[in-house]
Amino acid sequence: MSRGAARAWPLALSAAAAWLALAAGSASPDLLAQSKEPPAPERRFGPFESSCFTCHAEMDDSEQSPAVLAKQDVHFAAGLSCHDCHGGNPRGGFDGDPEAAHDTLFPQGAFRGKPDRLAAPLFCARCHADATYMKRFDPQARVDQHSEYVTSVHGRRNAAGDANVATCVDCHGMHGILAVKDPRAPVYALNVAATCARCHSNQELMTPYGRRGDPHADYKKSVHAHALYEMGDLSAPTCNDCHGSHGAAPPGVDTIANVCGSCHGREATLFRDAEMSRNMNLEACIQCAVCHSNHAIERPTIEMLGTHPGSTCVGCHLEGDAGWKAAGSMRESLERIGVRLGEARDLLDRAERAGVEVGPDRFALQEGDDNLIEARVLVHGFDLGRFNETADKGLAAAEAGIAAGQRAFAELRFRRVGLGLSLVVIAAVIIALAITIRRIEA
């Protein structure tokens, strides 16, 4: 067999296989099954060497933009090209015949053109749901995006034929798709909220779905947004951390504690424990959002607790009931610990500035801070006894800190008095020496 014939056999076989796959796909009503056609595994030219670029680069605006945007696209960086998504003959256009490039019967991948908006998720899932194919690029790559998507509100409405809901391209872009870790990407942590807001803060778009308000504006006021944007903490939650990414859905009332608990685990555990151990049914009436709100979650302060008009507790509890009393008691304890810890710290700071070593006392005072934090967390357990146990420890640590500060100041006074007396004694010795010298030399 000649060398040319040997090379031609695998090509012929792969062409035949591709044709069979295409034929099988077109016969099936299942679009996902139709999409099980990974691009040809071997490539004999670079991603930018196809005729798609030659022609589209010379076109106007929208027809030209895919060729321009492709230069930054993550797919092109991985070695893929236009025909890997859109099909067609990548060399066909070189002869000046666009029809040859847009060959819907091209054996190695029929030209699919621009997918229908509703079909976009399946269009992407062709590769992104194929574990074998994706492992060629990233052994850790997720392939559950589409299966997640179909469970989301977006996915369910999409399946029902609603073309207004978000599909892959609305969040990731169409051409010029950037990796999630690329700071320019619309799905990069810092950009997610703005990306979601393009639809969810659009009243015209949201009104038909019964959605009101501006969640993005609320979110920007939240402690989470502060951590993300002001403190640069990329682990701080943005939309997808609570709602999910591809399986985005609003958390139901019964799952809010689970959602918040994925980060605030201790609070969520206490909350669940309270339900279990005390046989309370908190789900219907109390969930995190009742006190903390949902998007506009502010930094929790002691002001939220108590029986004063501004507290969240009085929103549900009536004056004189057990919860009302517990809220008042907890507020009073937390306030007292905070004030006493502040006094202790102030005393120790002043003593340190005056030169007394208070390192160990300052270290001991940290226990009080820890107790205060723990007590604030224990508020979520609605158990006054357990709360008081920790609060008492915190108060004791604060009192010990104040006592240490007072001791430091007593020490300081002792030093000053001691110095004064020493200087008097030294001065007396100097005078005695001077008198002695004068007497001797007289």
Add this chain to the structure above:
Amino acid sequence: MSLERTGADGGGGLMGWLEERLGLSNLVALGRKKQVPLHRHTIWYYFGGMSAFLFGIQVATGILLLLYYRPSAEEAFESVQFLMTRVPFGWLVRSIHSWSANLLIFVLFVHMFSVFFMRAYRKPRELTWVTGVFLLFLMLGFGFSGYLLPWNMLAFFATQVGTEVAGALPFIGDFALRFLRGGTQVTGGTLTRFYGMHVAVLPAITTAVLGLHLYLVQKHGMSVPQGVAPRGHHAFFPNFLLRDLIGWCVALACLATLAAVFPWELGEKADPFAPAPAGIRPEWYFVWMFQVLKILPGHVAGIEGELIGILAITLAAIFWLMVPFIDRDPAGAGESRSRRATLFTVMGWLAIAVLCALTAKEYLS
């Protein structure tokens, strides 16, 4: 036999008993016999005695600190913290030790320059000068090694910089660095090593050099500056010694005030993985050297600037040590000085100006 009845020619009582055994009257007689010249520069003589007094305080407070100090990276900081917070007057002992160390270096500089300007190093006091300069170097060694012992952040990084300078020495740099650090990095091994130097090696050498220095001072007596005619003499004991005591009392009062009003800070425990704190600089008496190395360009005529700086400082130290052998003006007390002597005086003032300017530059920048 009672003590009262044991006196021979020293009278009765305890003093008589001691006199019979120690011959204290011989020492007193020696003190009375020893004469100190009186002139307009006599005041500078007191700085030698004050140095000895401060050194004595260093020894006494150092021994007290030894009772609690633990020389390991794990315990050094905690032991000093314990001493300062839990041991009665521990803070005072540490503060006095630290302040006294700084005052001692300052007084030594004053003493050395006063000797230099009075040209008291002239024949036959060359070795007195050499041992004195050696003593200053030894005290700087005490300061460098003692600075690390509390194992706090500032000390850790200052030692890292200081030992890096030693590592830049030609030929022996690598050895010097490893010798000082006990490895390639500043670790607990360095601390143990510095502790050994601070409490054993340097004190042993200092005892010998100080003994020789004091012997030479006794043997040759006080030098009278050139061009100065003494207006008389007074006895070392009691006249000079009593005045010395007044100076010591003043120094003690200064120390007590500094220690009580500005207790020496402990800072934070050293963390080798933490970034170096801002504004890190060595103790004030090393700052001028630090500045020399800082202001030199990276390379001068193809040679590393740091190397040139180290060589310049080393040559200056050698020159300073050899001053008595270079300035060999035969003019004695009361005689006018030569042009070379004037040149040395100008050099001395220039040295002071350079040291002060470089130090001020660092603190003002």
